[in-house]
Amino acid sequence: xxxxxxxxxxxxxxxxxxxxxxxxxxxxxxxxxxxxxxxxxxxxxxxxxxxxxxxxxxxxxxxxxxxxxxxxxxxxxxxxxxxxxxxxxxxxxxxxxxxxxxxxxxxxxxxxxxxxxxxxxxxxxxxxxxxxxxxxxxxxxxxxxxxxxxxxxxxxxxxxxxxxxxxxxxxxxxxxxxxxxxxxxxxxxxxxxxxxxxxxxxxxxxxxxxx
Amino acid sequence: xxxxxxxxxxxxxxxxxxxxxxxxxxxxxxxxxxxxxxxxxxxxxxxxxxxxxxxxxxxxxxxxxxxxxxxxxxxxxxxxxxxxxxxxxxxxxxxxxxxxxxxxxxxxxxxxxxxxxxxxxxxxxxxxxxxxxxxxxxxxxxxxxxxxxxxxxxxxxxxxxxxxxxxxxxxxxxxxxxxxxxxxxxxxxxxxxxxxxxxxxxxxxxxxxxx
Numbered sequence: 001x002x003x004x005x006x007x008x009x010x011x012x013x014x015x016x017x018x019x020x021x022x023x024x025x026x027x028x029x030x031x032x033x034x035x036x037x038x039x040x041x042x043x044x045x046x047x048x049x050x051x052x053x054x055x056x057x058x059x060x061x062x063x064x065x066x067x068x069x070x071x072x073x074x075x076x077x078x079x080x081x082x083x084x085x086x087x088x089x090x091x092x093x094x095x096x097x098x099x100x101x102x103x104x105x106x107x108x109x110x111x112x113x114x115x116x117x118x119x120x121x122x123x124x125x126x127x128x129x130x131x132x133x134x135x136x137x138x139x140x141x142x143x144x145x146x147x148x149x150x151x152x153x154x155x156x157x158x159x160x161x162x163x164x165x166x167x168x169x170x171x172x173x174x175x176x177x178x179x180x181x182x183x184x185x186x187x188x189x190x191x192x193x194x195x196x197x198x199x200x201x202x203x204x205x206x207x208x209x210x211x
Numbered sequence: 212x213x214x215x216x217x218x219x220x221x222x223x224x225x226x227x228x229x230x231x232x233x234x235x236x237x238x239x240x241x242x243x244x245x246x247x248x249x250x251x252x253x254x255x256x257x258x259x260x261x262x263x264x265x266x267x268x269x270x271x272x273x274x275x276x277x278x279x280x281x282x283x284x285x286x287x288x289x290x291x292x293x294x295x296x297x298x299x300x301x302x303x304x305x306x307x308x309x310x311x312x313x314x315x316x317x318x319x320x321x322x323x324x325x326x327x328x329x330x331x332x333x334x335x336x337x338x339x340x341x342x343x344x345x346x347x348x349x350x351x352x353x354x355x356x357x358x359x360x361x362x363x364x365x366x367x368x369x370x371x372x373x374x375x376x377x378x379x380x381x382x383x384x385x386x387x388x389x390x391x392x393x394x395x396x397x398x399x400x401x402x403x404x405x406x407x408x409x410x411x412x413x414x415x416x417x418x419x420x421x422x
Contacts, residue, residue, distance in 0.1 A: 001393045024265040033244045033261055033307070050244055050261030054235040057268040084389055088336075091329040096244070096307060113324040118302040120331035125299075126398050134399040138406040177398060178295055182212045187337050187388060188345040191405075195349040198409050206417040 003086045004079040006119060007100045007109030013038045014048060016065035020056040023064055027053065034097045036107045037068050043105045047074045076101045079108055086111045087120070124178030132172060135198060142201045150200040154193060214297045215290040217330060218311045218320030224249045225259060227276035231267040234275055238264065245308045247318045248279050254316045258285045287312045290319055297322045298331070335389030343383060346409060353412045361411040365404060 012030055014023055014037045027035060027050065037046035046068035056067035076099050077086050086098055090113050100109040136147055148165035151172075155163050163171075175183075184190040223241055225234055225248045238246060238261065248257035257279035267278035287310050288297050297309055301324050311320040347358055359376035362383075366374050374382075386394075395401040 021269060024269060028262040028266055031262065050265060051239040051242065053265050054261065054268060055239055057265060058232060058235060082390075083393070084335075084387070087328060087332045087389075090325060091332045094323075094325040094329075096325065112305075113328050114301065114305040114307065116328045117298060117324050117331070118305075120328070120335065121298045121302045123392060123398060124295075124331065124334075130399055131402050134403045135406050138403045139410060176295070178298075179293070181334060182294070187334060188341055191342050192345045192349045194402075195346050195409055198406055199350060199413055202410055202413040203417050206414050 001083040002079065003077045003081045003083055003100050003111060004109060006083040006086055006115060007079075007111050008115055009109045011035070011107075011110045013042065013107070014046075014064050014068075015039075016045065016063065016068070018064045020053065020061050020064060020067060023048065024053045024057060032097075034110075036099050036110070037064055038107060041104070042107065044074065044076065044099060044101060044107050045071050047099070074099065077111065078102075083119075087116055090116055121178070124176060124181075126177045128172040128175050128177060128180050129169075131177065131194070135194070139198070139201060139205065142205055146201050146204065147197065150197045150204075154196045154200065157196075158193060212294040213290065214288045214292045214294055214311050214322060215320060217294040217297055217326060218290075218322050219326055220320045222246070222318075222321045224253065224318070225257075225275050225279075226250075227256065227274065227279070229275045231264060231272050231275060231278060234259065235264045235268060243308075245321075247310050247321070248275055249318060252315070253318065255285065255287065255310060255312055255318050256282050258310070285310065288322065289313075294330075298327055301327055332389070335387060335392075337388045339383040339386050339388060339391050340380075342388065342405070346405070350409070350412060350416065352416055357412050357415065358408065361408045361415075365407045365411065368407075369404060 012026055012035055014035050016037060033050045035048050036044055037048060039045050048064060048068045052067040061067050079100050079102050089098055096113050098111040099107050100111060102108050132147055136142055136144055148169045152163050152165045152168045155168060181187050181190050184193060223237055223246055225246050227248060244261045246259050247255055248259060250256050259275060259279045263278040272278050290311050290313050300309055307324050309322040310318050311322060313319050343358055347353055347355055359380045363374050363376045363379045366379060392398050392401050395404060
């Protein structure tokens with residue numbers, strides 16, 4: 001996935017000569033705390049945040065060029081850079097937005113932290129039962145009931161609490177991958193638990209085949 | 212994980228009688244686009260964004276109470292609610308921030324979208340090799356070389372491209388869980404691949420034990 005596949009294309013360009021007052025109204029209307037400033041060739045030349053606007057309104061600045069951050073202060077990401085880089089830049093610098101540029105340094109979109117949250121959380125929001133279905137599909141010849149029975153056993157061994165296969169099934173139908181990771185204490189532990197389940201059912205399956 | 216474990220405790224309270232001009236300076240200084248407004252008991256009564264501030268400065272409003280959103284318009288999350296709910300609210304509503312309240316409706320922190328990005332991306336930023344180490348640890352008696360050999364075979368079967376166990380190992384040392392999910396086309400597919408690998412090495416292990 002590339003930065004350009006993650007970016008928001010609905011944004012407003014500003015020009016250096018735009019009026020601070022007019023821009024403040026536009027930013028309120030489109031509800032954007034940040035906006036890129038471009039030249040006549042739509043190349044990035046500056047950056048404006050609501051903080052620049054409030055300062056500009058207070059101090060009576062008239063034009064965007066008087067209040068914007070200069071080009072040198074702006075962090076950008078290339079459209080073909082991995083989306084993951086945009087995520088890391090945003091996480092490390094606590095950015096709200098990150099402009100995406102092409103080879104000609106034209107702004108073609110904005111990566112927004114709320115869009116990243118949506119993307120990452122959607123990946124996390126898969127029901128655990130879907131992973132079990134993928135496991136069952138992969139392990140041809142293993143029944144759903146065998147998977148649940150093995151999972152209930154592994155769960156008891158790990159947590160010390162007795163749980164029936166039916167209760168286990170109800171749990172994974174309702175819980176998501178994200179919740180499971182948080183509940184088990186991390187991806188590696190969650191994954192190790194699943195491998196245990198896989199090991200148990202595969203051992204049984206191979207055992208049956210050997211008979 | 213609860214909302215309170217995800218929230219930022221470094222924030223500034225505003226009062227209804229605070230001056231719009233003074234608040235604009237504070238928000239620029241602490242670099243926050245949003246701030247909660249509280250009463251004398253620190254209970255949430257309103258919400259201010261930079262958009263309210265720019266409008267207030269333009270229109271000459273003096274006090275925060277004149278420009279703030281009223282309590283009824285604010286989405287909050289309880290401190291003990293699952294962190295996942297805060298993530299979903301943020302993703303679905305494209306929030307930049309979400310106030311966290313206690314039983315007395317006092318604001319005790321703010322969940323920020325950039326903090327969620329940091330949390331979610333850190334979970335994704337685990338090297339794939341760590342998952343293989345967890346698998347090897349779980350499957351006692353399976354060597355690292357067996358795992359890599361099985362993975363190279365499964366990879367060839369899935370992608371059609373030949374890859375040596377050594378090349379496979381180099382790949383998983385450098386790539387993260389997030390990259391692997393994006394590369395394989397989703398969590399379920401990534402997971403199915405790992406189960407294939409597990410199935411292959413377990414079958415060999417069980418085969419050895421039967422001899």
